Amino acid sequence: MSAATLWKDSQDLVPPKVFDAVVATVRDNNPEMDDHLAQRIVREALKFVATCGRFRDRGMAPSRVVDEGWHALILHTRAYEELCALVGGAVHHYPERPDPTRYNGAVVIFTTSMMQEAGYLPDYQLWGDPQSGEITVAASCTHSPPDCQVSCMNKPGMG
Structure with a gap:
Protein backbone atom coordinates (compact mmCIF):
# COMPACT_ATOMS: atom_id res chain seq x y z
CA MET A 1 0.00 0.00 0.00
CA SER A 2 1.42 3.38 -0.91
CA ALA A 3 1.12 6.49 1.22
CA ALA A 4 -1.36 7.81 -1.34
CA THR A 5 -3.80 4.99 -0.55
CA LEU A 6 -3.80 5.42 3.23
CA TRP A 7 -7.08 6.18 4.91
CA LYS A 8 -7.08 9.47 6.78
CA ASP A 9 -9.41 8.07 9.41
CA SER A 10 -8.57 4.51 10.40
CA GLN A 11 -12.25 3.92 11.08
CA ASP A 12 -12.78 4.04 7.30
CA LEU A 13 -10.77 0.81 6.94
CA VAL A 14 -13.89 -1.16 7.87
CA PRO A 15 -17.60 -0.66 7.18
CA PRO A 16 -19.52 1.24 9.89
CA LYS A 17 -21.40 -1.90 10.98
CA VAL A 18 -18.11 -3.73 11.48
CA PHE A 19 -16.62 -0.83 13.42
CA ASP A 20 -19.67 -0.74 15.69
CA ALA A 21 -19.56 -4.53 16.18
CA VAL A 22 -15.88 -4.46 17.14
CA VAL A 23 -16.51 -1.57 19.54
CA ALA A 24 -19.33 -3.65 21.07
CA THR A 25 -16.90 -6.56 21.52
CA VAL A 26 -14.45 -4.30 23.36
CA ARG A 27 -17.31 -3.04 25.54
CA ASP A 28 -18.56 -6.58 26.21
CA ASN A 29 -15.10 -7.47 27.52
CA ASN A 30 -14.85 -4.23 29.49
CA PRO A 31 -18.36 -3.42 30.81
CA GLU A 32 -17.21 -0.35 32.76
CA MET A 33 -15.68 1.25 29.64
CA ASP A 34 -17.52 4.09 27.92
CA ASP A 35 -18.23 4.08 24.17
CA HIS A 36 -15.79 6.89 23.42
CA LEU A 37 -12.81 5.03 24.88
CA ALA A 38 -13.82 1.76 23.19
CA GLN A 39 -14.03 3.61 19.85
CA ARG A 40 -10.58 5.14 20.39
CA ILE A 41 -9.15 1.69 21.14
CA VAL A 42 -10.65 0.18 17.99
CA ARG A 43 -9.42 3.08 15.84
CA GLU A 44 -5.93 2.60 17.25
CA ALA A 45 -6.05 -1.15 16.61
CA LEU A 46 -7.03 -0.42 13.00
CA LYS A 47 -4.05 1.96 12.67
CA PHE A 48 -1.82 -0.74 14.11
CA VAL A 49 -3.04 -3.44 11.71
CA ALA A 50 -2.78 -1.09 8.72
CA THR A 51 0.78 -0.16 9.71
CA CYS A 52 1.72 -3.81 10.15
CA GLY A 53 0.27 -4.61 6.74
CA ARG A 54 2.31 -1.85 5.15
CA PHE A 55 5.60 -2.59 6.92
CA ARG A 56 5.53 -6.37 6.90
CA ASP A 57 9.18 -6.93 7.81
CA THR A 77 -12.91 -13.20 11.38
CA ARG A 78 -14.45 -12.31 8.03
CA ALA A 79 -14.05 -8.59 8.61
CA TYR A 80 -10.49 -9.11 9.89
CA GLU A 81 -9.61 -11.18 6.82
CA GLU A 82 -11.00 -8.44 4.56
CA LEU A 83 -9.12 -5.76 6.50
CA CYS A 84 -5.85 -7.67 6.19
CA ALA A 85 -6.37 -8.15 2.45
CA LEU A 86 -6.98 -4.41 2.14
CA VAL A 87 -3.79 -3.43 3.98
CA GLY A 88 -1.39 -5.82 2.27
CA GLY A 89 -1.92 -9.31 3.68
CA ALA A 90 -2.49 -11.26 6.85
CA VAL A 91 -1.31 -9.63 10.04
CA HIS A 92 -0.71 -12.64 12.23
CA HIS A 93 -0.96 -12.77 15.98
CA TYR A 94 1.50 -14.93 17.88
CA PRO A 95 0.08 -15.14 21.40
CA GLU A 96 2.11 -15.32 24.56
CA ARG A 97 1.02 -16.32 28.02
CA PRO A 98 -0.43 -13.26 29.77
CA ASP A 99 2.04 -11.39 31.92
CA PRO A 100 0.73 -8.13 33.34
CA THR A 101 4.26 -6.96 34.18
CA ARG A 102 5.61 -7.31 30.64
CA TYR A 103 6.15 -3.96 28.95
CA ASN A 104 8.80 -2.84 26.50
CA GLY A 105 8.76 0.90 25.99
CA ALA A 106 11.28 0.69 23.13
CA LEU A 126 -3.47 4.36 24.56
CA TRP A 127 0.21 3.36 24.19
CA GLY A 128 1.33 3.95 27.78
CA ASP A 129 2.83 1.65 30.37
CA PRO A 130 0.05 -0.62 31.66
CA GLN A 131 1.45 -0.35 35.19
CA SER A 132 0.40 3.32 35.25
CA GLY A 133 -3.22 2.26 35.69
CA GLU A 134 -4.33 5.23 33.59
CA ILE A 135 -6.41 3.01 31.30
CA THR A 136 -7.27 -0.53 32.27
CA VAL A 137 -8.59 -3.28 30.03
CA ALA A 138 -9.75 -6.82 30.67
CA ALA A 139 -6.83 -8.61 29.03
CA SER A 140 -3.57 -8.79 30.95
CA CYS A 141 -1.66 -9.48 27.77
CA THR A 142 1.32 -7.42 26.70
CA HIS A 143 3.70 -8.80 24.14
CA SER A 144 7.48 -8.75 24.18
CA PRO A 145 10.10 -9.11 21.48
CA PRO A 146 11.92 -12.43 21.99
CA ASP A 147 15.04 -12.91 19.87
CA CYS A 148 14.76 -9.28 18.73
CA GLN A 149 11.44 -10.01 17.04
CA VAL A 150 7.99 -9.29 18.36
CA SER A 151 6.11 -12.46 19.13
CA CYS A 152 2.61 -11.26 18.44
CA MET A 153 2.95 -9.85 14.95
CA ASN A 154 4.31 -10.48 11.52
CA LYS A 155 7.72 -12.04 11.92
CA PRO A 156 10.17 -11.42 9.09
CA GLY A 157 9.84 -14.14 6.46
CA MET A 158 6.27 -14.98 7.47
CA GLY A 159 3.25 -14.27 5.25
Whole structure:
Protein backbone atom coordinates (compact mmCIF):
# COMPACT_ATOMS: atom_id res chain seq x y z
CA MET A 1 0.00 0.00 0.00
CA SER A 2 1.42 3.38 -0.91
CA ALA A 3 1.12 6.49 1.22
CA ALA A 4 -1.36 7.81 -1.34
CA THR A 5 -3.80 4.99 -0.55
CA LEU A 6 -3.80 5.42 3.23
CA TRP A 7 -7.08 6.18 4.91
CA LYS A 8 -7.08 9.47 6.78
CA ASP A 9 -9.41 8.07 9.41
CA SER A 10 -8.57 4.51 10.40
CA GLN A 11 -12.25 3.92 11.08
CA ASP A 12 -12.78 4.04 7.30
CA LEU A 13 -10.77 0.81 6.94
CA VAL A 14 -13.89 -1.16 7.87
CA PRO A 15 -17.60 -0.66 7.18
CA PRO A 16 -19.52 1.24 9.89
CA LYS A 17 -21.40 -1.90 10.98
CA VAL A 18 -18.11 -3.73 11.48
CA PHE A 19 -16.62 -0.83 13.42
CA ASP A 20 -19.67 -0.74 15.69
CA ALA A 21 -19.56 -4.53 16.18
CA VAL A 22 -15.88 -4.46 17.14
CA VAL A 23 -16.51 -1.57 19.54
CA ALA A 24 -19.33 -3.65 21.07
CA THR A 25 -16.90 -6.56 21.52
CA VAL A 26 -14.45 -4.30 23.36
CA ARG A 27 -17.31 -3.04 25.54
CA ASP A 28 -18.56 -6.58 26.21
CA ASN A 29 -15.10 -7.47 27.52
CA ASN A 30 -14.85 -4.23 29.49
CA PRO A 31 -18.36 -3.42 30.81
CA GLU A 32 -17.21 -0.35 32.76
CA MET A 33 -15.68 1.25 29.64
CA ASP A 34 -17.52 4.09 27.92
CA ASP A 35 -18.23 4.08 24.17
CA HIS A 36 -15.79 6.89 23.42
CA LEU A 37 -12.81 5.03 24.88
CA ALA A 38 -13.82 1.76 23.19
CA GLN A 39 -14.03 3.61 19.85
CA ARG A 40 -10.58 5.14 20.39
CA ILE A 41 -9.15 1.69 21.14
CA VAL A 42 -10.65 0.18 17.99
CA ARG A 43 -9.42 3.08 15.84
CA GLU A 44 -5.93 2.60 17.25
CA ALA A 45 -6.05 -1.15 16.61
CA LEU A 46 -7.03 -0.42 13.00
CA LYS A 47 -4.05 1.96 12.67
CA PHE A 48 -1.82 -0.74 14.11
CA VAL A 49 -3.04 -3.44 11.71
CA ALA A 50 -2.78 -1.09 8.72
CA THR A 51 0.78 -0.16 9.71
CA CYS A 52 1.72 -3.81 10.15
CA GLY A 53 0.27 -4.61 6.74
CA ARG A 54 2.31 -1.85 5.15
CA PHE A 55 5.60 -2.59 6.92
CA ARG A 56 5.53 -6.37 6.90
CA ASP A 57 9.18 -6.93 7.81
CA ARG A 58 9.22 -4.80 10.96
CA GLY A 59 8.82 -6.16 14.48
CA MET A 60 5.96 -4.20 16.01
CA ALA A 61 3.63 -4.86 18.90
CA PRO A 62 0.56 -3.16 20.32
CA SER A 63 0.28 -1.74 23.80
CA ARG A 64 -1.92 -3.70 26.20
CA VAL A 65 -4.78 -1.25 25.58
CA VAL A 66 -4.45 -1.40 21.79
CA ASP A 67 -4.10 -5.19 21.98
CA GLU A 68 -7.60 -5.28 23.46
CA GLY A 69 -8.88 -3.70 20.24
CA TRP A 70 -6.76 -5.99 18.06
CA HIS A 71 -8.16 -9.06 19.82
CA ALA A 72 -11.69 -7.74 19.24
CA LEU A 73 -10.93 -7.23 15.54
CA ILE A 74 -9.55 -10.75 15.19
CA LEU A 75 -12.76 -12.20 16.65
CA HIS A 76 -14.67 -10.77 13.70
CA THR A 77 -12.91 -13.20 11.38
CA ARG A 78 -14.45 -12.31 8.03
CA ALA A 79 -14.05 -8.59 8.61
CA TYR A 80 -10.49 -9.11 9.89
CA GLU A 81 -9.61 -11.18 6.82
CA GLU A 82 -11.00 -8.44 4.56
CA LEU A 83 -9.12 -5.76 6.50
CA CYS A 84 -5.85 -7.67 6.19
CA ALA A 85 -6.37 -8.15 2.45
CA LEU A 86 -6.98 -4.41 2.14
CA VAL A 87 -3.79 -3.43 3.98
CA GLY A 88 -1.39 -5.82 2.27
CA GLY A 89 -1.92 -9.31 3.68
CA ALA A 90 -2.49 -11.26 6.85
CA VAL A 91 -1.31 -9.63 10.04
CA HIS A 92 -0.71 -12.64 12.23
CA HIS A 93 -0.96 -12.77 15.98
CA TYR A 94 1.50 -14.93 17.88
CA PRO A 95 0.08 -15.14 21.40
CA GLU A 96 2.11 -15.32 24.56
CA ARG A 97 1.02 -16.32 28.02
CA PRO A 98 -0.43 -13.26 29.77
CA ASP A 99 2.04 -11.39 31.92
CA PRO A 100 0.73 -8.13 33.34
CA THR A 101 4.26 -6.96 34.18
CA ARG A 102 5.61 -7.31 30.64
CA TYR A 103 6.15 -3.96 28.95
CA ASN A 104 8.80 -2.84 26.50
CA GLY A 105 8.76 0.90 25.99
CA ALA A 106 11.28 0.69 23.13
CA VAL A 107 8.91 -1.53 21.12
CA VAL A 108 6.03 0.86 21.79
CA ILE A 109 8.13 3.84 20.64
CA PHE A 110 9.19 1.95 17.52
CA THR A 111 5.63 0.87 16.73
CA THR A 112 4.18 4.35 17.14
CA SER A 113 7.00 5.81 15.01
CA MET A 114 6.13 3.31 12.27
CA MET A 115 2.48 4.34 12.55
CA GLN A 116 3.57 7.94 12.00
CA GLU A 117 5.61 6.86 8.99
CA ALA A 118 2.48 5.16 7.66
CA GLY A 119 0.63 8.46 7.98
CA TYR A 120 -1.29 7.88 11.21
CA LEU A 121 -1.13 10.00 14.35
CA PRO A 122 -0.99 7.64 17.33
CA ASP A 123 -3.31 8.24 20.26
CA TYR A 124 -0.39 8.20 22.69
CA GLN A 125 -2.55 7.87 25.79
CA LEU A 126 -3.47 4.36 24.56
CA TRP A 127 0.21 3.36 24.19
CA GLY A 128 1.33 3.95 27.78
CA ASP A 129 2.83 1.65 30.37
CA PRO A 130 0.05 -0.62 31.66
CA GLN A 131 1.45 -0.35 35.19
CA SER A 132 0.40 3.32 35.25
CA GLY A 133 -3.22 2.26 35.69
CA GLU A 134 -4.33 5.23 33.59
CA ILE A 135 -6.41 3.01 31.30
CA THR A 136 -7.27 -0.53 32.27
CA VAL A 137 -8.59 -3.28 30.03
CA ALA A 138 -9.75 -6.82 30.67
CA ALA A 139 -6.83 -8.61 29.03
CA SER A 140 -3.57 -8.79 30.95
CA CYS A 141 -1.66 -9.48 27.77
CA THR A 142 1.32 -7.42 26.70
CA HIS A 143 3.70 -8.80 24.14
CA SER A 144 7.48 -8.75 24.18
CA PRO A 145 10.10 -9.11 21.48
CA PRO A 146 11.92 -12.43 21.99
CA ASP A 147 15.04 -12.91 19.87
CA CYS A 148 14.76 -9.28 18.73
CA GLN A 149 11.44 -10.01 17.04
CA VAL A 150 7.99 -9.29 18.36
CA SER A 151 6.11 -12.46 19.13
CA CYS A 152 2.61 -11.26 18.44
CA MET A 153 2.95 -9.85 14.95
CA ASN A 154 4.31 -10.48 11.52
CA LYS A 155 7.72 -12.04 11.92
CA PRO A 156 10.17 -11.42 9.09
CA GLY A 157 9.84 -14.14 6.46
CA MET A 158 6.27 -14.98 7.47
CA GLY A 159 3.25 -14.27 5.25
